[in-house]
Amino acid sequence: ExxxxxxxxxxxxxxxxxxxxxxxxxxxxxxxxxLRLSEDMPMVVEVVDSLEKIEAFLPVLDELITEGLVTVERVKVIHYRG
Structure with a gap:
């Protein structure tokens, strides 16, 4: 979701x-x-955008997440095009 x-x-x-x-x-x-994925296996959801847009999205995560961690990281994006 x-x-x-x-x-x-x-x-x-x-x-x-x-x-x-x-x-x-x-x-x-x-x-x-x-042949089976355990229900309690770790999961990472990565969402990328500008810091401002990510910060604006955090209240949505507050409504969706009942348990877990959220980290906000600065990254350097290198986009390769074929």
């Missing part, structure tokens, strides 16, 4: 990355099983 809301907000892009192994605050290792 975050990706859909980011698109509706006109942000430059969004990608969902799903982990195959990870652990959280309780240090329990979670892994995927063959």
């Amino acid at each position: 975050i990706v859909l809301k980011a698109r509706e907000a006109g942000l430059a892009g969004a990608t969902v990355l799903r982990g195959v192994m990870g652990f959280g605050r309780h240090s329990l290792i979670h892994t995927t099983k063959i």
